[in-house]
Amino acid sequence: MNEGVNLSPPSDTSPPWTALLAIVAAALIWSTSFAVTKVVLDNVPPMTIGAIRFAAAALILALLVRMQKGWKPVGRRPALAMGGAGLLGITAYFGLENIGVDLATATDAAIIVAAFPIITVILEAVLHRVLPSLPRILGMTLAVAGVWLIVRQSASSGGGHRVLGDVILLAAGIAWAAYNIVARRTSPGYSPLTSTYYQTVAGALGFVLLCPLEYREWHRPSAADLGMLAFLAGMCSIAAFVLYNFGLRDVPSSTAVNVLNLVPVFGLLSAVVVTGESVGVTEGVGCLIVITGVVLGSGVRPRPAGRAAPDIHDRAGEAPRKESELEKK
Numbered sequence: 001m002n003e004g005v006n007l008s009p010p011s012d013t014s015p016p017w018t019a020l021l022a023i024v025a026a027a028l029i030w031s032t033s034f035a036v037t038k039v040v041l042d043n044v045p046p047m048t049i050g051a052i053r054f055a056a057a058a059l060i061l062a063l064l065v066r067m068q069k070g071w072k073p074v075g076r077r078p079a080l081a082m083g084g085a086g087l088l089g090i091t092a093y094f095g096l097e098n099i100g101v102d103l104a105t106a107t108d109a110a111i112i113v114a115a116f117p118i119i120t121v122i123l124e125a126v127l128h129r130v131l132p133s134l135p136r137i138l139g140m141t142l143a144v145a146g147v148w149l150i151v152r153q154s155a156s157s158g159g160g161h162r163v164l165g166d167v168i169l170l171a172a173g174i175a176w177a178a179y180n181i182v183a184r185r186t187s188p189g190y191s192p193l194t195s196t197y198y199q200t201v202a203g204a205l206g207f208v209l210l211c212p213l214e215y216r217e218w219h220r221p222s223a224a225d226l227g228m229l230a231f232l233a234g235m236c237s238i239a240a241f242v243l244y245n246f247g248l249r250d251v252p253s254s255t256a257v258n259v260l261n262l263v264p265v266f267g268l269l270s271a272v273v274v275t276g277e278s279v280g281v282t283e284g285v286g287c288l289i290v291i292t293g294v295v296l297g298s299g300v301r302p303r304p305a306g307r308a309a310p311d312i313h314d315r316a317g318e319a320p321r322k323e324s325e326l327e328k329k
Contacts, residue, residue, distance in 0.1 A: 016250045021249035023259045029240040031266035036228045036236075037098075043225050044169030045214035047100035052229050054090055054204035057237035061068040064238075068191060074198070081186040081193055089179030090203025095210065096172035103165025112139035112169040114147035117258040125180065135296055136254070142293030143261040149286030150264050150269055166276060180253035183245060192246040199245075199305075201235065258294055265290050 040049055065071060073079070100112075117140045187195045221229070248256055267286045 003326050019250035022243040026240040026244040027260050027262045031263040033236040040228050045217040050207035051211040053232045056233040058200045058204045062118040065197040074079050082198035085183040086199030086202035088175050091206030092175035100165045100169035104160040114144045116173045119173045120254045120257045123177045125328040139293045141295030143290050146286045146289030184248045192242045195245045196241045
């Protein structure tokens with residue numbers, strides 16, 4: 001058991017494939033949320049969407065989490081820590097992102113979101129003095145360049161609030177980076193379903209407190225809106241977050257966020273499959289660059305036979321704690 005905090009750069013040990021694939025699956029699910037949310041926004045304001053989406057997800061998770069064998073409520077301190085992660089990754093991130101996308105251009109949003117891994121690296125360096133390797137930095141840079149190639153044709157001049165929108169999107173990136181760091185520190189010892197439950201309850205509460213500000217825009221949603229909100233709650237707010245929290249147990253925060261650069265790639269592929277849209281050479285090259293950047297930024301390479309993956313707490317000089325020990329606090 002190590003004591004203190006190891007301030008030296010961590011080794012680039014490859015994350016387990018199952019954890020990495022879980023985050024890729026989360027990115028695939030989240031890639032569908034943009035189009036669905038855009039349609040719902042025509043009839044339901046953004047904070048109200050968040051309140052309905054995550055309140056419904058919290059109710060479903062409250063049932064699912066209690067079906068786990070031997071489950072019992074966690075202690076107050078870990079519950080508050082998970083709730084804090086939920087306020088960052090759900091209320092703050094999705095609220096700021098919706099406002100920023102409304103004020104800025106689609107291209108601005110895509111490029112700034114692609115830069116989230118770099119924001120995460122900066123936060124990790126400031127808080128923990130954890131520095132990524134040069135290949136990972138190169139991978140993140142490639143991913144940003146690839147995203148730009150995919151979305152550059154959608155650029156527009158934007159309105160007078162475009163700069164403000166960009167600033168809000170950067171604030172959303174800081175919230176998401178902080179969420180990844182906090183969620184990764186609070187999830188060990190608990191199942192991904194348990195972590196997601198407490199995060200979602202807190203995130204939903206944040207939106208419930210904010211949505212009355214939009215009461216002038218409230219009206220009865222259509223059946224189609226309710227169906228899309230159910231999809232956002234079940235798939236994007238439960239399945240994707242459970243997969244992402246599972247992956248965060250063994251994947252560095254900056255790597256996890258870098259994998260999310262696959263979202264525009266999946267979005268482009270789904271547009272081709274579902275609507276039959278054509279993809280130009282530039283967009284195709286952009287997709288290849290993003291995939292290359294994600295793989296390079298993930299540090300994926302074969303693990304030597306017989307060598308176990310180091311516990312994520314061992315890398316930071318912390319001893320892993322079991323759920324029963326955490327609940328005592």
